[in-house]
Each structure stands twice: as structure tokens, then as C-alpha cells.
Amino acid sequence: MTYLQVQSNGLVDLDMLASAITDKTILISLMYANNEIGVIQPVADIGRIARARGVLFHTDGVQAIGKVPVNVNRDNIDIMSLTGHKLYGPKGVGALYVRRKGPRVQLAAQQDGGGHERGMRSGTLNVPGIVGFGEACALAQAEMPEESRRLAYLRDKLRRKLETELDEVYINGTMDSRLPHNLNISFAYVEGESLLMGINDVAVSSGSACTSATLEPSYVLKALGAGDDLAHSSIRFGLGRFNTEEEVDYVGDKVVDVVRKLRELSPLYEMAKEGIDLTKVEWTAH
Amino acid sequence: MAYSNKVLDHYNHPRNVGSMDKSDPNVGTGMVGAPECGDVMKLQVKVNPATGIIEEAKFKTFGCGSAIASSSLATEWLHGKTVDEALAIKNTDIVNELSLPPVKIHCSVLAEDAIKAAIADYKKKTAQNADAVAAN
Numbered sequence: 001m002t003y004l005q006v007q008s009n010g011l012v013d014l015d016m017l018a019s020a021i022t023d024k025t026i027l028i029s030l031m032y033a034n035n036e037i038g039v040i041q042p043v044a045d046i047g048r049i050a051r052a053r054g055v056l057f058h059t060d061g062v063q064a065i066g067k068v069p070v071n072v073n074r075d076n077i078d079i080m081s082l083t084g085h086k087l088y089g090p091k092g093v094g095a096l097y098v099r100r101k102g103p104r105v106q107l108a109a110q111q112d113g114g115g116h117e118r119g120m121r122s123g124t125l126n127v128p129g130i131v132g133f134g135e136a137c138a139l140a141q142a143e144m145p146e147e148s149r150r151l152a153y154l155r156d157k158l159r160r161k162l163e164t165e166l167d168e169v170y171i172n173g174t175m176d177s178r179l180p181h182n183l184n185i186s187f188a189y190v191e192g193e194s195l196l197m198g199i200n201d202v203a204v205s206s207g208s209a210c211t212s213a214t215l216e217p218s219y220v221l222k223a224l225g226a227g228d229d230l231a232h233s234s235i236r237f238g239l240g241r242f243n244t245e246e247e248v249d250y251v252g253d254k255v256v257d258v259v260r261k262l263r264e265l266s267p268l269y270e271m272a273k274e275g276i277d278l279t280k281v282e283w284t285a286h
Numbered sequence: 287m288a289y290s291n292k293v294l295d296h297y298n299h300p301r302n303v304g305s306m307d308k309s310d311p312n313v314g315t316g317m318v319g320a321p322e323c324g325d326v327m328k329l330q331v332k333v334n335p336a337t338g339i340i341e342e343a344k345f346k347t348f349g350c351g352s353a354i355a356s357s358s359l360a361t362e363w364l365h366g367k368t369v370d371e372a373l374a375i376k377n378t379d380i381v382n383e384l385s386l387p388p389v390k391i392h393c394s395v396l397a398e399d400a401i402k403a404a405i406a407d408y409k410k411k412t413a414q415n416a417d418a419v420a421a422n
Contacts, residue, residue: 191349193324194354197350217324227322232321265354270328270346278321
């Protein structure tokens with residue numbers, strides 16, 4: 001198994017990917033779009049490389065389907081994982097796309113039993129879940145052109161608000177290839193969990209898992225090469241079908257207020273404003 | 287995470303936020319934690335040299351709500367205490383007062399460390415001043 005590092009914009013380096021393929025490589029597996037920073041990988045290019053080298057290509061399309069057009073033939077995707085609850089479908093139902101021809105993908109079943117679904121997954125089918133998932137896909141497909149424009153407009157409005165009214169905010173991951181509803185921002189010198197606490201009537205997540213017992217910041221942001229300090233200062237905003245422009249304006253105002261208040265409280269902000277290089281300070285680790 | 291009402295109160299209305307002149311001989315400054323760990327506390331005390339009583343305490347904290355509350359509470363407790371009484375403040379006192387959950391106990395430890403660091407800084411300064419006076 002070879003793990004590939006991503007670039008600082010969150011995207012896989014295609015040259016690095018191509019050179020990592022060896023005679024023994026049977027599969028490339030890559031997330032279509034990332035759940036934390038929303039970046040969309042160059043899936044079509046990767047599919048082309050995989051096909052040319054005779055390697056199967058699996059992608060986790062969970063975040064992408066229903067948000068951006070996904071086409072397994074255009075992108076040479078051989079296997080794709082999907083789930084219902086990320087596109088307003090029911091929880092507890094997913095799908096695995098498996099290419100039937102060109103090339104035919106053969107998988108070993110993970111469970112034995114009655115041989116349902118051509119022996120691939122034995123067990124009684126969750127019919128209501130399947131129907132609901134299918135309907136959710138149809139709705140998402142129908143609404144996608146308009147909905148993704150709407151979400152991108154709201155997301156960009158929020159971004160502009162935060163970037164014009166606050167200094168030292170940093171977008172995590174490229175904006176050039178990104179899901180329309182995702183914004184992941186680091187607010188330097190402000191700790192993410194304290195920021196969440198100040199906007200507790202808004203459901204967002206701190207990119208860092210600082211509410212967990214490990215206190216480890218997000219591995220996704222660390223993979224981009226963000227320092228641990230910025231990873232501790234990040235928030236993911238995810239917009240959805242039911243968010244209105246009023247709500248987005250409210251969130252923008254509130255985040256600006258809370259970040260300003262917390263920076264008043266922040267010894268790091270004070271030191272940075274005094275011109276102290278925080279990387280040169282001898283901190284007492286704990 | 288559910289925060290206790292006292293943590294919320296300190297977060298929403300932090301007490302004694304600010305900075306005092308580090309070079310003031312009567313001011314002790316303690317800075318503990320590290321940005322990459324997600325917590326940095328700066329705590330300062332101003333001691334009346336005649337009485338040894340802390341007349342002012344200020345803080346600034348980069349950290350979660352519990353870290354902010356722990357340091358805010360510490361400055362409240364420091365007011366009016368002697369230096370020795372201040373050193374007797376234990377992190378467990380802060381845990382109990384704020385009902386901190388286990389995952390947030392390190393915030394109280396950091397506050398205790400900040401108190402000790404501020405007082406150590408003050409004591410170092412007074413010792414240096416005494417030396418300077420003795421040398422004259």
C-alpha cells in the first residue's frame with residue numbers, strides 16, 4: 001500500500017500518482033471530494049492514468065454525488081462508494097457502483113448467506129431505504145444546476161464577508177476545484193472550539209477534533225501542511241438545501257463579532273500585533 | 287459538549303481581560319502552553335510590595351471555553367490574596383468550581399501553572415531588585 005501526500009491546495013499531484021504506480025499496483029483509491037475542505041480531486045485525469053496503466057480506479061463519491069455531476073464513464077471510474085444520507089436521502093443505505101464491462105470488475109463478497117444481489121451482499125434488502133435513496137438522487141440531479149449556483153453564491157458571499165471584515169483568515173484547500181457548499185477557514189490566533197462556543201446557535205464543525213479526548217487537530221488540515229496552530233483555529237461551514245441568505249448573513253455577522261471578541265482575549269493576537277514572531281517564542285509544551 | 291453555567295458565564299463575561307506593563311517591577315507575568323497544543327494562557331499579577339498582596343490580576347487566553355473560564359476564574363481568585371495564598375490555589379479547586387469534565391482538566395492545570403509562573407516571575411524580579419539595592 002502506498003499513501004500519497006497531497007499538495008498544499010489539497011489536490012493529489014498527478015505526476016506523483018503516475019510514478020507511484022508499479023507492476024504490483026492493482027487499485028487506486030481516492031476520495032472524489034473531501035468532507036472537511038470540499039476540494040474535488042482531478043478524478044478524470046486520475047481515471048485516465050489508471051485506465052492507461054491497467055489499474056482499477058475506486059473513488060469514494062459520498063461527498064460529491066448530488067453536489068457536482070459525476071459520470072463514471074467520462075471519468076473511468078471502476079468502483080464508487082455512495083451513501084444516501086449525504087444527499088438528503090435516508091440514513092442506513094448506500095450503494096457500491098461496480099463496473100460490469102470495459103473492464104469487468106470482480107469483487108469477493110464480504111458476507112455469505114442467501115446470495116442476494118447476485119451473491120454480492122446476502123441479506124434482506126432494505127427496500128424503503130433503496131427507494132428513498134433513488135428518489136433523493138433523482139431530486140438532487142434535477143435541482144443540481146440551480147442549487148449548486150445558489151450554494152456557491154451564498155458560500156462566496158460568506159467568504160467575502162469574513163475576508164473583508166477580518167484580518168488573517170486563511171482558506172483551507174483550493175477554491176478552484178471545490179464543492180459549492182463548502183468553506184473551511186482558519187481564523188489565526190483564535191481557537192476553534194472557543195469560536196464554536198460563541199456561535200452555538202449555528203451548526204458548524206471545528207476542523208480540528210479538539211472536542212475529542214485526543215486534542216489532535218484535523219489530519220486533513222495537517223496533510224495540507226497547515227501548522228498545528230492554524231489547524232486548531234479552523235471552522236468548516238457547510239451550506240445546504242434549506243439554508244437561506246438571511247441565515248448566511250446572520251452567520252457572517254456573528255462569526256465576525258465572535259472572532260473580534262476572542263482576538264481581544266488572545267495573547268497570540270496581541271503578540272502578533274506587537275510584531276513578535278510566534279514561531280520564535282519558546283513555548284512551554286504541555 | 288455541555289458546558290457548565292459557570293464556564294458559560296466566564297466565557298460570555300470574562301473577568302479581568304487585559305495586559306499590564308511587563309517591565310513594571312511589581313508585575314509578574316506567566317505565559318504557559320503552546321499554540322500547536324491549542325492553549326496559551328498569559329496571566330499577570332500586580333503585587334503591592336509593602337503588603338505582599340495581589341492588587342490586580344489580568345489574563346489573556348487562546349484556548350477553548352474551559353481554558354478561558356479557568357484563567358478568568360483564576361484572576362478573580364487572585365485579587366486580594368497574598369503571594370503565598372495564591373500559590374496554594376490548586377487545579378482541582380478550579381475543576382470543582384467550574385465542574386470541568388475529565389477531558390478539560392488540562393485547562394485547570396494550565397491555569398495553576400500560569401499562576402505559579404506569574405508569581406515566580408514576580409519573585410525573581412523582587413530578588414533581582416533586592417540584589418540591585420544590596421549592591422548599591
